[in-house]
Amino acid sequence: MIPDFLQLADIQFGDPAMLLWGLAALLPILIHWLNRQKHREVVWAAMAFLLAAVEKHSRRLRIQQLLLLAVRIATLLLFAVALSDISCQTTSGNLGRADGPQHTVIVLDGSFSMAYRAAGQRLFDRALVRTVALIEDSPRGDGFTLVVLGDPPETVIGTPVFGGAELVREVRLLTLQHQRGNLEATLVAIESILENARQSASQFRATRVCFLTDMGRSTWDDLDSDRVKQKWTELAEKVVFEWIDVGEAEAENWAVTSLRLSHLPVWPHRRVELLAECRYYGHANPDRQRAQWFVDGKHVGQQEVQLSTGKATTVRLSYQFAAPGEHIVEVRLNDDLLEIDNHRWLSVPIRNERRILCVGGKPGAARFVRLALQPATSNSMLVRPKLASELALCDEDLSQYDCVILCNVSRIDQQQAEVLFDYVDAGGGIIVFLGDKVDASAYNGALGGADNPRRILPAEIGTTVLRANYGFDPLEYRHQIAQPFRGNEQAGLLTTPVWKYFQLRSYREDQSDVALAFHDGNPAIVTERIADGTCVLVATAASTASVAQTADTATLWTAWPTWPSFPPLVHEMVLYATRGQVDQRNTLVNQPFGSSLPRGTQKATVHIDGPDDRRRVLRSEGNRWSFAETSVAGIYAAQADVFMEAALRQLFTVNVDSRESDLKRYDGTQVADLFPHRAPRPSQAAASRHDGQSWFRLLLMLVGILLLLESYLAWRWNVGARG
Numbered sequence: 001m002i003p004d005f006l007q008l009a010d011i012q013f014g015d016p017a018m019l020l021w022g023l024a025a026l027l028p029i030l031i032h033w034l035n036r037q038k039h040r041e042v043v044w045a046a047m048a049f050l051l052a053a054v055e056k057h058s059r060r061l062r063i064q065q066l067l068l069l070a071v072r073i074a075t076l077l078l079f080a081v082a083l084s085d086i087s088c089q090t091t092s093g094n095l096g097r098a099d100g101p102q103h104t105v106i107v108l109d110g111s112f113s114m115a116y117r118a119a120g121q122r123l124f125d126r127a128l129v130r131t132v133a134l135i136e137d138s139p140r141g142d143g144f145t146l147v148v149l150g151d152p153p154e155t156v157i158g159t160p161v162f163g164g165a166e167l168v169r170e171v172r173l174l175t176l177q178h179q180r181g182n183l184e185a186t187l188v189a190i191e192s193i194l195e196n197a198r199q200s201a202s203q204f205r206a207t208r209v210c211f212l213t214d215m216g217r218s219t220w221d222d223l224d225s226d227r228v229k230q231k232w233t234e235l236a237e238k239v240v241f242e243w244i245d246v247g248e249a250e251a252e253n254w255a256v257t258s259l260r261l262s263h264l265p266v267w268p269h270r271r272v273e274l275l276a277e278c279r280y281y282g283h284a285n286p287d288r289q290r291a292q293w294f295v296d297g298k299h300v301g302q303q304e305v306q307l308s309t310g311k312a313t314t315v316r317l318s319y320q321f322a323a324p325g326e327h328i329v330e331v332r333l334n335d336d337l338l339e340i341d342n343h344r345w346l347s348v349p350i351r352n353e354r355r356i357l358c359v360g361g362k363p364g365a366a367r368f369v370r371l372a373l374q375p376a377t378s379n380s381m382l383v384r385p386k387l388a389s390e391l392a393l394c395d396e397d398l399s400q401y402d403c404v405i406l407c408n409v410s411r412i413d414q415q416q417a418e419v420l421f422d423y424v425d426a427g428g429g430i431i432v433f434l435g436d437k438v439d440a441s442a443y444n445g446a447l448g449g450a451d452n453p454r455r456i457l458p459a460e461i462g463t464t465v466l467r468a469n470y471g472f473d474p475l476e477y478r479h480q481i482a483q484p485f486r487g488n489e490q491a492g493l494l495t496t497p498v499w500k501y502f503q504l505r506s507y508r509e510d511q512s513d514v515a516l517a518f519h520d521g522n523p524a525i526v527t528e529r530i531a532d533g534t535c536v537l538v539a540t541a542a543s544t545a546s547v548a549q550t551a552d553t554a555t556l557w558t559a560w561p562t563w564p565s566f567p568p569l570v571h572e573m574v575l576y577a578t579r580g581q582v583d584q585r586n587t588l589v590n591q592p593f594g595s596s597l598p599r600g601t602q603k604a605t606v607h608i609d610g611p612d613d614r615r616r617v618l619r620s621e622g623n624r625w626s627f628a629e630t631s632v633a634g635i636y637a638a639q640a641d642v643f644m645e646a647a648l649r650q651l652f653t654v655n656v657d658s659r660e661s662d663l664k665r666y667d668g669t670q671v672a673d674l675f676p677h678r679a680p681r682p683s684q685a686a687a688s689r690h691d692g693q694s695w696f697r698l699l700l701m702l703v704g705i706l707l708l709l710e711s712y713l714a715w716r717w718n719v720g721a722r723g
Contacts, residue, residue, distance in 0.1 A: 064717045068710065075706040082699035100205035101141040103160055103197055105190055105239070106131055108174065109213035109246075110148040111181035112589075113660050116214070116338045118248045124176040126246045127212040131171050134210065134244070135164045143201055145193050146170060149213065151182035151590055151657075153189045160201045177631040178340055178589045180660040181219030187231045194238065208240045211675075214247030218659045220666035223674065232674070243675045247665060252282030254289065254307055255341035256331055257658035264575055264582060266350050267382055268324045276315045276331040276344065280307035281662045291315045294330040305333070324350045326651040328635055341661045345635055345653035347585035356385040356574065357401045359392055361409035361437045364545040368561035369405055369433070372570040383574075390416075397599035398423040399623065402578045407542045408435030410442075417446040421454045424533035426596035426624055427584040429577025430456065432535070433542035434502050435557065436549075450507045456535050458512040458528030462503035466548055466555070470498040470518045472565075479515035481525065481536075481572045485565075492564035498524075500548045500557040501540040515576075527576065532584045532594075534577045542570075586653050589633055593652045594626035601642055609637045611654075630654045 108131060114124040135144060143160030144167050147153055156174070161167050190209060197204070213219070222228045235241075255278070262273035274293070280286055285308050293301040301317050321327055327350060332343040356373055360366035366387055373385040388396065390409055393416045398404060404423065412420070424430055440461040448457040472493055477486040485493045504523045506512040512528040515536075526537045540546075546557040560566050587593050597604055601623040608616040608627050611634025618625060625640065636652045 064713075068713055068717075071706055071710045071713065075703055075710065078699050078706065079703045082695075082703060101143065101203055102138075103143045103145070103201070103204040103207040104134075104138065105193055105207065105209040106134065106144060106146045107186065107190065107209060107211045107213075108146065108148050108171075109181060109211065109216075109219070110150040110154070110177060110179060111216060111219055111660050112176065112178045112340055112656055113216045113218070113338065113663055114214055114246075115176055115340055116248065116251055116253070116663060118251075118337070122176070123214050123246050123248070127244070128171055128174065130212055130244050130246060132168050135167055135171070138164070143197070143204060145197065147186065147189050147193065148174065149181050149183070149186045149211070149219070150177065150179045151185065153182065153186040155189055155193065158193055158196055160197050160204075178633040178656050179631060180589075180657040181216070183219055183222040184225075184228045184231065187228065187235060191231075191235060194235075206240070207238065208242055209235070211241070211243040212246060213243060214663075215243075215245055215666045215671070216247070216660070216662075217664045217666050218662055221668060223666070224668045241675045243671075248663075249665070250283070251337070251663040252280075252284075252286070253338045253341070253661055253663050254278065254280045254282075254286060254333055254336055255338075255658060255661035256333060256344040257312070257341075257661065259329065259331055259344040259346045259655075261346070261348065261582070264579060265354055266321060266348055268321055268350055268352065271318050271320045274317045274319055274329055274331075274346075276317075278305060278307060278313045278315060278333060279311075279658075279661070280309055281664065282309060285309060289334050292332045293317050293319075294332070295319065295321075296328055297330075321348070321350050324352050326649065328651055328653065338661070338663070340633060341656050341658065344655050345586075347582075347635075347651045347653045349582070349585060349650070352382075354383045354402045354574075354578070355400060356383060357392065357396060357398070357404045358385050358387050358407065359390060359405065359409060360387065360407045361390060361435065362545060365409075365433075365435065365437075365541075365543050366405065366407040368543045368566065369407055369570055372561075372567040373574065375567075393419055398428065399426065399596045399599060401428070402581060403429040403431065403574050405431045405433070405542075405574075407433045408437045408546060410437040411439050412443060412446040414446060417454070417456070420447070421456055421531075422596075422624070424456055424535060425531040426594075427532040427580040429533055429574070429580060430535045431538070431573050431577055432457070433538045433540075434461065435541035435543070435546035437546075438502070440502065448507070455507065456530055457507070458530075458535055458537055459504040459506045459523065459526040461537075462505060464500055464502055464548075465520075465522065466500045468499075470501070470520065472496050472498075472524055473517040473519055473521075475514065475517055479513055479527070481515040481527070481569065481576050484568060484572060491568065493569070496558075496560050496563050496565050498540050498558040498560060499555055500546075504537065504539050525573070529580070533580045536573050536577050538573075585651070586655070587630065588657050589654055590631055591654075592626050592628040592630065593636070593654070594624065595638070595640075595650055597623040597625070597640055597642055597648070599623060604640050604642050606638055606640045609639075611635055 108127055114122065114127065116123050118126070141162070143162050145158060145160055146156040146167065148156060156170055157167065194207065197207070223232060256276055257279050258277040260275050262275060266272050276291065278289070278291065289305045289307055291303050291305045292299060300319065303315055305313055305315055307313055315331065327348045329346040329348055330343055335342060358366040358369050370385045370387055373383050398419065404420070420430060438461070443457065443461050447455065448460055449455055474482045474485060474493060477483050485491055498518065501518065501522070501524070504526050506514075506523070506526060508528070512526055514523045515525040515527055518524050522539070524539050528535055540560065541557040543561050544556055544559065548555040548557060584593060584595070597620060601620065604620040604625070606618050606620060606625045608618065610616070610629075610632060612632050616627070616629060618627065620640070627636070627638070630636070633654050633656050636654060638650045638652060640648045642648060
């Protein structure tokens with residue numbers, strides 16, 4: 001029966017070839033045998049008197065010689081074993097080690113904070129080295145899977161592999177992307193890996209999940225949420241959690257956390273203010289930084305910036321774009337130990353004009369909106385509204401318009417609803433004014449519905465309210481549409497008369513916003529971001545043609561279209577509704593971007609040139625294309641080859657999520673409660689191997705003791721022999 005300690009031990013040789021030195025142990029035997037061959041028997045009468053004495057001591061002499069021979073052989077054998085760097089690992093010496101093969105799920109932190117450089121090495125590279133060591137130092141028979149913690153997480157190896165070389169090769173091929181961490185999604189991926197391993201490899205006695213991470217707060221703070229904590233607790237009943245900390249305790253970082261325009265739209269030859277927000281994450285205020293501005297790759301300005309802990313610093317640049325077209329704005333800070341968030345990009349598409357389609361459901365329904373956008377006395381062609389009937393929703397190519405405004409359109413059929421949703425999904429803006437012709441149930445059925453995946457309306461249209469005179473409540477001017485009226489109480493917003501309106505009830509209060517309300521508290525204007533576009537729903541009419549007819553009198557719905565507050569509010573609603581056309585050009589890492597093509601386009605070829613110098617080719621789905629390979633921050637150029645059209649070239653930017661720029665470490669739930677075991681740092685691991693796991697020093701010490709013992713015994717017995 002094999003002893004327990006041998007069952008638990010895993011004996012390994014660092015250099016088995018050194019065991020060949022053990023052949024040197026044959027030398028003492030050979031010398032001893034040769035010395036014995038040198039004796040020659042001589043018959044001599046006087047020797048008879050000595051035979052008795054020799055025979056008396058012969059047994060003791062043979063024992064002494066054999067002992068010396070054994071000591072000399074043992075010395076050479078131990079020296080050879082020591083040179084082979086023998087080591088022993090036992091169950092008690094391994095973290096989470098079970099009696100038998102073990103499944104290890106390696107979770108490598110792939111958030112961009114792992115690009116932080118400490119002592120000239122990225123934390124991610126440090127984690128790769130530790131991952132390889134973890135694999136190579138594990139006993140044979142153990143299985144490994146690998147997942148990269150990200151948003152979304154990437155399952156590199158989902159089925160346990162037993163050959164360490166294959167996994168080491170996969171690990172060394174990994175590259176760091178510019179994403180942030182998503183702990184909840186990663187736990188779901190781990191759960192899927194465990195279920196797969198349970199079905200495909202049932203020989204494992206235990207499972208451990210080992211995180212290699214910098215313990216950044218932006219990722220691990222998710223553990224304090226109830227949903228993530230519950231998932232962690234469920235997994236902790238099946239596995240042992242371990243972690244290898246590759247982070248730095250006192251890391252500091254500065255970053256550009258946002259870049260935007262002061263207002264939209266941006267016209268050529270007119271100045272606009274560029275606003276960049278910069279932050280510093282650290283304990284001591286850094287030296288003054290230099291913020292540099294670039295437009296289309298050309299340096300256009302710079303400012304000195306003093307950053308301070310815990311505060312956002314805004315950098316401004318007034319700039320005039322010389323011509324319409326595709327433009328890229330970039331702002332840069334000085335380099336630090338985490339470089340990717342020291343700059344940020346903004347795509348600014350500029351056109352000579354804005355085209356607005358105003359659809360009226362009855363004569364005169366859209367006339368006031370058109371006048372508000374382009375007064376008869378104005379010579380400006382910056383905004384070009386076009387009046388149309390309901391038929392235009394299917395006859396016109398809506399992709400050619402920046403905004404579609406529906407004014408008292410009675411009904412929306414299914415075909416029109418599909419056209420409008422595709423338009424909003426592509427980043428278009430829709431404004432819906434209600435009125436006396438509107439069939440609320442038809443609107444709710446075609447454009448509404450809480451469970452409708454192609455919903456456009458931000459709120460359900462209820463019954464009409466007809467009472468006394470109502471006015472607008474600006475709700476402290478919190479919404480972007482109402483903000484320009486702050487401090488301009490004489491602009492007529494507060495005195496706008498409304499006598500009839502539809503009650504509105506938001507489908508998703510967490511996604512929609514009430515821009516204006518009536519004095520009785522009911523919403524007057526409700527907005528919501530739908531897909532890549534925006535919808536604005538107005539509870540009352542946009543013209544004086546809407547009349548509330550009773551048996552005795554006819555009452556206007558509202559006098560708002562004739563009020564001074566109407567033109568600026570319409571402009572603000574259009575600006576708000578068209579913001580998606582700039583927003584869809586600027587996204588975050590691992591979020592898709594796309595665009596629409598001219599109506600009638602089928603299966604166009606789109607070429608995408610990314611910041612990693614790779615060109616991707618994709619095919620559009622009808623007149624819409626989408627690109628999702630955005631794991632690297634930077635500028636993406638898209639060119640669509642459209643039949644019978646000039647090539648359409650658009651610029652998009654992908655920026656990092658600024659939440660990951662804060663390098664503070666997780667300080668929520670006690671880490672010791674989350675991880676029963678912690679893998680040692682490299683220095684600690686080395687000390688552990690020398691103290692107990694490696695036998696080199698112990699064997700070398702025994703060799704020295706045997707040499708001293710051999711010298712002493714040889715001296716002692718030689719002296720005894722002479723005596």
